[in-house]
Amino acid sequence: MGIVTPGFRGRGRDSAPELPPGQYLTHDFPVLSAGPTPHVETDDWALTVTTEAGARSRWSWRDLLALPQETPTVDLHCVTKWSKLGTRWRGVSLDVLLEDVETAADFALVRCFDGYTTNLPLEDLLDGQAWVAHEYDGEPLARAHGGPARLLVPHLYLWKSAKWISGIELSDTDEPGFWEQLGYHDYGDPWREQRYAGD
Amino acid sequence: MTDEHGEPAPLDGNGLGGVLGAFLGVDVTDAILVCDGCGRQQVLAALVVFGAGPGGVARCRGCSHVMLRVAEIRNELVVDLRGTTRLRLRRP
Amino acid sequence: MPGPLPWLPAYLVERRPETAAAATLVLGVPGWPGHLPGQHVDVRLTADDGYSTQRSYSLAAPDHGATVELTVQRVADGEVSPFLVDDLAIGDPVELRGPVGGWFVWSPTLPTRTLLVAGGSGVVPLMAMVRARHEAGAAAPMRLVYSVRTPDDVLYAAELERRGRLDEGLEIHVVHTRRAPPGDARPTGRLTREEIGSLAWPATEEVLTYVCGPTGFVDQVAGDLVALGYDDHRIRTERFGATGG
Ligand SMILES: Cc1cc2nc3c(=O)[nH]c(=O)nc-3n(C[C@H](O)[C@H](O)[C@H](O)COP(=O)(O)OP(=O)(O)OC[C@H]3O[C@@H](n4cnc5c(N)ncnc54)[C@H](O)[C@@H]3O)c2cc1C
Ligand SMILES: [Zn+2]
Numbered sequence: 154m155g156i157v158t159p160g161f162r163g164r165g166r167d168s169a170p171e172l173p174p175g176q177y178l179t180h181d182f183p184v185l186s187a188g189p190t191p192h193v194e195t196d197d198w199a200l201t202v203t204t205e206a207g208a209r210s211r212w213s214w215r216d217l218l219a220l221p222q223e224t225p226t227v228d229l230h231c232v233t234k235w236s237k238l239g240t241r242w243r244g245v246s247l248d249v250l251l252e253d254v255e256t257a258a259d260f261a262l263v264r265c266f267d268g269y270t271t272n273l274p275l276e277d278l279l280d281g282q283a284w285v286a287h288e289y290d291g292e293p294l295a296r297a298h299g300g301p302a303r304l305l306v307p308h309l310y311l312w313k314s315a316k317w318i319s320g321i322e323l324s325d326t327d328e329p330g331f332w333e334q335l336g337y338h339d340y341g342d343p344w345r346e347q348r349y350a351g352d
Numbered sequence: 353m354t355d356e357h358g359e360p361a362p363l364d365g366n367g368l369g370g371v372l373g374a375f376l377g378v379d380v381t382d383a384i385l386v387c388d389g390c391g392r393q394q395v396l397a398a399l400v401v402f403g404a405g406p407g408g409v410a411r412c413r414g415c416s417h418v419m420l421r422v423a424e425i426r427n428e429l430v431v432d433l434r435g436t437t438r439l440r441l442r443r444p
Numbered sequence: 445m446p447g448p449l450p451w452l453p454a455y456l457v458e459r460r461p462e463t464a465a466a467a468t469l470v471l472g473v474p475g476w477p478g479h480l481p482g483q484h485v486d487v488r489l490t491a492d493d494g495y496s497t498q499r500s501y502s503l504a505a506p507d508h509g510a511t512v513e514l515t516v517q518r519v520a521d522g523e524v525s526p527f528l529v530d531d532l533a534i535g536d537p538v539e540l541r542g543p544v545g546g547w548f549v550w551s552p553t554l555p556t557r558t559l560l561v562a563g564g565s566g567v568v569p570l571m572a573m574v575r576a577r578h579e580a581g582a583a584a585p586m587r588l589v590y591s592v593r594t595p596d597d598v599l600y601a602a603e604l605e606r607r608g609r610l611d612e613g614l615e616i617h618v619v620h621t622r623r624a625p626p627g628d629a630r631p632t633g634r635l636t637r638e639e640i641g642s643l644a645w646p647a648t649e650e651v652l653t654y655v656c657g658p659t660g661f662v663d664q665v666a667g668d669l670v671a672l673g674y675d676d677h678r679i680r681t682e683r684f685g686a687t688g689g
Contacts, residue, residue, distance in 0.1 A: 155490040156453050156537050163495045164523035177495050185405040189362075189416065232406050234495075268418070312406055332406050335432050336425040349425045361659045361686035367500055369544040370449065370486035377448040379546030397547040398681060 172236050173343035179235040184297045187331065191266045191317050195301050200285060201320040202250065205258045212250070214301065217285065220245045225284060227307035229314075230343035242305055244286030247278040258323035262330060263304055266317040271330035272339060273306065273313050275323060282308055285318060310341040310348070363403055365396040365410055368422060375429035378444045386438040389417025396420075451488060451539040452476065456532050457511060462599045466517040466565065467529045468504060473540055478507045481572035482549040482654065482682075485512070485542030489524060499524045502569035502656075502682075503543065506576040512540070515599060517565040548654065548682045552580035556652050559644050560588040561635075561665050563657025566684060567592075567599050570656055574604075578611055585613040589643050591635045591661065594623040617643050637668040647673030652680070659683040
């Protein structure tokens, strides 16, 4: 730990209740980006799931909205150490999207309109743990936060909840994504503080 | 850091000088890099840098191709150079 | 740069208000290795619960030994700048890492003309160049074009006025984007390409240019200079992000 500067508290941090280790509470919704925000019109938006056998399923924006919607309220934990509690979303559960997808794959590589990728085990996308979210706090999801639609996997660090999602590739092998290639954790459980490979 | 429209306002490679210098012991902001995407040659200081995420991402000013990714991971500096064809450094 | 940059403790010695929104912090840094005009430092603040964050700030003055000067402009709702401008107490420590930068640097021994273009707090590292030129008694011509919202936002106003009057070969042009002082013939508004063309030396001359300020400002000015025929390789830029307009 560095030298303490008396009186410095940092932005809007409260004495935190039960947070994962090393996390601080924030009331903002910081925008963290690896590049320029892509402009994706809902007319051009589509989500493609590709199985390990090469079979594709595709949903347009209309298709997505026609599916049963859920409204999860979840806590977010960013690896840059802020956590935001009780965030309200609307979107489609991955259980619904993957219901008719024929696969025995163990891993998913998520692809995005801006070229970003992230990897996670397929089972972490299932059983009510993940959504393709398109509304935040009752409003259409802002572009800066991943609109028109982003992945939401709140039980893992937020870099797994890829903004501007365009596809999911299912595979038998775990292929590291954009940050995982540098040494960030392939799984990323905030409660076990899995920030970096080997944690 | 965002502007009034909530767009990320990128920094440039000058802002990476501190973390790179802390590990390398030399200034590399005047290093010359060639983009793997479009071939443009540019100094590190002039790259477009998005710095607020898990690490720093430096992109080509010509074509926005990712040229460098930089992260401090425990007590290591990790630099992923796969978007850069060539890196030229002056003798300090 | 003399080896890996460590975090150095730095103690606030003096705070000089510059405008209603900005102050210069004079910091004592034992072991400071010295620096060049244009360089910056990373400032790290740590709270008593271990939370810490860092920001970059330009060195506002030439190398004067173990004290350095930073000029910080308050960003509304900012995490660090309001604390530095308003709250850091005299004698209290922060940590500095630096000096940083080997490209956005200037030397009074450069024989060429120097054009400096600043937007808002982007004037800070350029002021270090103006001051270094003065201290060295350098003769090569220098022009500073400084874009700022209103007369009340001008950093180092009195000193710039004095330098512009007394330093041979130095010209200072302040342009106002929102409100101009009474009697200013220039209509308020952003620096235009034509205006840059008229304030700068012709592109055919050998000129080294430094542009600093908010990202949008720097992108705009650098683009204008290239469009005016300036050689891309003789334009050095430093972007502060969204802040400092
Ligand atoms: C190399 C370098 C040198 C720098 N030198 C200096 C210097 O000499 N002096 C100086 O004052 N600053 C300088 N800066 C900027 C400085 O590093 C900080 O970014 C600045 O002080 C704001 O930090 P903060 O913690 O107060 O604000 P933060 O908490 O980081 O952010 C402020 C919040 O306000 C928003 N915001 C910021 N600006 C605007 C805006 N104009 N309009 C709308 N929203 C906005 C942001 O999105 C953010 O959410 C420099 C930056 C770099 C990269
Ligand atoms: Zn390129």
